Amino acid sequence: xxxxxxxxxxxxxxxxxxxxxxxxxxxxxxxxxxxxxxxxxxxxxxxxxxxxxxxxxxxxxxxxxxxxxxxxxxxxxxxxxxxxxxxxxxxxxxxxxxxxxxxxxxxxxxxxxxxxxxxxxxxxxxxxxxxxxxxxxxxxxxxxxxxxxxxxxxxxxxxxx
Amino acid sequence: xxxxxxxxxxxxxxxxxxxxxxxxxxxxxxxxxxxxxxxxxxxxxxxxxxxxxxxxxxxxxxxxxxxxxxxxxxxxxxxxxxxxxxxxxxxxxxxxxxxxxxxxxxxxxxxxxxxxxxxxxxxxxxxxxxxxxxxxxxxxxxxxxxxxxxxxxxxxxxxxx
Numbered sequence: 528x529x530x531x532x533x534x535x536x537x538x539x540x541x542x543x544x545x546x547x548x549x550x551x552x553x554x555x556x557x558x559x560x561x562x563x564x565x566x567x568x569x570x571x572x573x574x575x576x577x578x579x580x581x582x583x584x585x586x587x588x589x590x591x592x593x594x595x596x597x598x599x600x601x602x603x604x605x606x607x608x609x610x611x612x613x614x615x616x617x618x619x620x621x622x623x624x625x626x627x628x629x630x631x632x633x634x635x636x637x638x639x640x641x642x643x644x645x646x647x648x649x650x651x652x653x654x655x656x657x658x659x660x661x662x663x664x665x666x667x668x669x670x671x672x673x674x675x676x677x678x679x680x681x682x683x684x685x686x687x688x
Numbered sequence: 689x690x691x692x693x694x695x696x697x698x699x700x701x702x703x704x705x706x707x708x709x710x711x712x713x714x715x716x717x718x719x720x721x722x723x724x725x726x727x728x729x730x731x732x733x734x735x736x737x738x739x740x741x742x743x744x745x746x747x748x749x750x751x752x753x754x755x756x757x758x759x760x761x762x763x764x765x766x767x768x769x770x771x772x773x774x775x776x777x778x779x780x781x782x783x784x785x786x787x788x789x790x791x792x793x794x795x796x797x798x799x800x801x802x803x804x805x806x807x808x809x810x811x812x813x814x815x816x817x818x819x820x821x822x823x824x825x826x827x828x829x830x831x832x833x834x835x836x837x838x839x840x841x842x843x844x845x846x847x848x849x
Contacts, residue, residue, distance in 0.1 A: 537703065537704055537756070537758060537817050538701055538702070539701070539702040539703070539756050539758070539789065539817070539819070540699055540701055540702075541701075541702060541788040541790070542699050542700070542787075542788070543698055544787050544788065573779075577765065577779075577787055579765040579777060580765040580777045580778040580779045580787070581777045581779050581780070582765075582766060582775075582776055582777030582780065583777055583780045583836060583837050584777055584779055584780040584836070585836075586780070586835075586836025586837055586839075586840075587780065587834060587835060588828075588832060588833055588834035588835075589828050589832075589833060589834075591792060593754070593788075593790055595698070595700050597698060597700070604738065604741040604743075605740055605741070614743075615743055615744045616740060616741045616742045616743030616744055616745055618705075618738075618741045618742050618745055618820070618821040618822065618823075619743065619744045619745040619747070619748065619823055620823070621823075625820060626703075626705050626820070627703065627705065627754075627819045627820050628700065629702070629754055629790075629819060629820045631752060631754070631792070631822060633828065656698050656700070658700070658788045658790060659779070659786060659787070659790045660779040662779075662780055662835070662838070663828060663833070664835055664838065665833075666827030666828055666829075666830060666833070667749075667750050667794065667824060667827055668827075671750075672749055672750060672824070672826075672827070673747065673748060673749035673750075674747075674748060674749075674825055675744060675745070675746075675747025675823060676744050676747055677823070677825065678747075679747075
């Protein structure tokens with residue numbers, strides 16, 4: 528049911544605004560699991576036609592990168608992530624097998640050279656399609672953040688170590 | 689140029705996983721500009737077919753909601769946001785007129801009733817298409833965050849007041 532109560536399907540068509548240059552060419556190389564820190568450096572290569580959209584972006588220390596899980600097909604509603612041995616709803620995880628193959632990563636902006644953004648914190652494969660870039664503005668205060676099953680899985684994993 | 693060096697255009701087709709119920713029916717009603725706090729309550733109504741994807745989501749205090757600017761058409765590479773009087777690149781702003789009409793909001797999860805998530809912090813119009821929901825996991829430490837032109841505009845605005 529659409530928002531106006533009729534049986535409609537609103538489809539949205541997205542295309543890359545650029546591509547990621549990353550040290551990772553195989554998803555097995557990307558660190559996964561508990562307590563993983565992503566500090567790999569990479570480059571967001573924004574297509575020349577969209578370069579003017581980056582004006583003033585160098586003033587921001589961190590960016591949201593919205594990208595496509597372009598090497599993932601199909602989806603599961605319930606998944607068992609690498610950081611736990613229990614299944615969880617896909618919307619409570621970062622699994623690539625989602626109804627819409629949209630991924631989100633916060634990166635630190637190191638420098639900009641025209642359409643090339645050097646960033647730290649990439650967890651994408653080389654050649655991944657970038658759909659959008661937004662400034663990262665504010666944070667949720669740590670004392671107000673609850674991290675659900677992930678916090679439990681971390682505690683269990685700490686006991687096991 | 690695609691990631692493999694050939695002239696390809698990778699298109700991604702997205703469809704709603706649900707819709708937002710919000711107090712806002714006109715974009716003029718949505719608070720915009722500097723220092724705006726979004727504490728309006730709303731509901732994310734996830735379609736029945738995707739409801740199982742919400743399993744365990746109630747353990748998270750905050751969620752990323754990725755949604756579509758479904759009442760925006762076309763894009764500008766340089767825009768003047770309501771919070772400043774100077775133009776900035778669209779990727780350094782939250783303008784709805786983006787190459788891909790993707791929006792991102794962090795909301796606080798109040799409660800869940802099956803496919804209905806009651807949340808605080810909506811800034812979407814009633815009936816907006818939701819594309820994805822992800823757990824909000826961690827924050828950038830405030831002392832490491834720079835907020836570019838927005839910080840400058842805020843300072844100017846404070847002087848003016």
